[in-house]
Amino acid sequence: MLAAAHDSGAAVALLGGGTDLVPALRSGERVAGVVVALRRVLELRVRGAGADSLTIGAGATYTDLAGWSLSPGLARAARVVGSVQIRNTGTVGGALGSARPAGDLLTFLTAADAEVLTASPRGLDRQPLPRFLADGLAPDALVTAVRLARPGGPQVYLKIGDRQAAYPAVVSCAVLVDRVRHRLTCAIGGVGLLPARMGDAERYARDEVDWSTGTVSPTAARRFGDLVVEAAARITPALPAGPRGSAEYRWHAAGVLAGRAFARCLHVTAPPAGVPGGPAGDSAVGGQP
Amino acid sequence: MTAVAPDGFAAGPTGTGETAGTDGEATGTDGGATGAGGGANGGDGGEAGVGGGETGADGNESYRLNVDGFLRTVNGARLGDSLLTVLRDTLGVTAVKDACEQGRCGACSVLLDGRLAASCTVLAADADGTRVVTVAGLGGAGLARAVRAMFLAEGAVQCGFCTPGFVVAVTDLLTRHPDADEEEIREALAGNICRCTGYGRILAAVRAVQAERSLLRSGDAHSSGQTQRPPDGGPDGG
Structure with a gap:
């Protein structure tokens, strides 16, 4: 779907929670011929725990993270982002996609050596967060999740x-x-x-x-x-x-x-x-x- | 007469506490997660494809929104429009106020499937299939009535522009945390800006609601208070 939209030549925007994109569309700061709304893609909202890593779907909201006992540090970081309204809608994938220089989650994930998991017509890929942020997301790719180690201390x-x-x-x-x-x-x-x-x-x-x-x-x-x-x-x-x-x-x-x-x-x-x-x-x- | 459809009314506050975690799944009824384009919801609202090939650059497909319990058909809105824009300009729902359009002021706060959100940060077409509750849909009884009454009694309303958003946010807060302390109240209302009151009167109003509600459920301990809470939904007694 995403690839098809991309191939059509239209300007494609991925919509996570909308806290960045929707105001930007309104103000004209961003223009999109096609908006791909991801909120209903339930696979993106999954959070999982492996033996030594945690995987957070790109559709997880700050509110989802704020109550997550497996990563208390990340939960506390998520709790001090924005307002209730923003935390209820803003997503992990949106934080990565928008990549604001002072994005709260980005600082935490950078310290956590996080990896970014993406999907595109070329298949699944994962890369360290700094490289992802430096290269940006390919136009036909989608952030599916972020992975970090289980906390080992304060x-x-x-x-x-x-x-x-x-x-x-x-x-x-x-x-x-x-x-x-x-x-x-x-x-x-x-x-x-x-x-x-x-x-x-x-x-x-x-x-x-x-x-x-x-x-x-x-x-x-x-x-x-x-x-x-x-x-x-x-x-x-x-x-x-x-x-x-x-x-x-x-x-x-x-x-x-x-x-x-x-x-x-x-x-x-x-x-x-x-x-x-x-x-x-x-x-x-x-x-x- | 019943001023508010009981349906939409119950949808708001009760949804907050009990189904917040699963609401997302509940709305994904079309199973169109991978682009089936599910037409069941009206229009092309499935998972994606807002502004697909069959519409012009402006994309004027119609879709439906459940606003305060009424199913409203949206025609003529641009598919990039926010829920706030569609509610006010297309549907004439003025219970949401338009101030900053950047998700910062809270004047346009609504409940989406029971979750507090700024409607200016929500794509209207993406709200197809969710329950949108504005201050007008919170109903005339129970908690929402108490919040409105105490805002008046405590002088928490001056110019009134922020009030609809505040009433939605306070109702949401007290549904989730009836006994929130002052710090929790301040934190929960940080997304709503009031330029008149200095917030002191608003805090007092929230405290007054808590006092009234705890009187109502005094006698029985906490647990019963929480199980009894929802019937906010009753029709407006007038």
């Missing part, structure tokens, strides 16, 4: 921005800990055109965390945040500065969020005597930004 997603219900995050950060493989991954959204992994900070965490207990020293969160600021400043291509804040502001915000998320994922050992308060205060910062 996962924290934080973001900062304007009124959450109405606007995407300005800067977002996901930190995922895998206690089994002694690994911590961190992705930052809203600084580059696509979410970026923070390699240096991840390597620092790998070496710094006491993996037998899951603890870190009180100064580690600050150092982790500093490494993220440095890495954020190197991200290319960068998002142009604009109403979303200056580049410097977003680097700084990335560091603050990363330090906070890091501290929430790991137990901070007691600060050394004579350092009242200390950076452990970071972990006491309560609410969502």
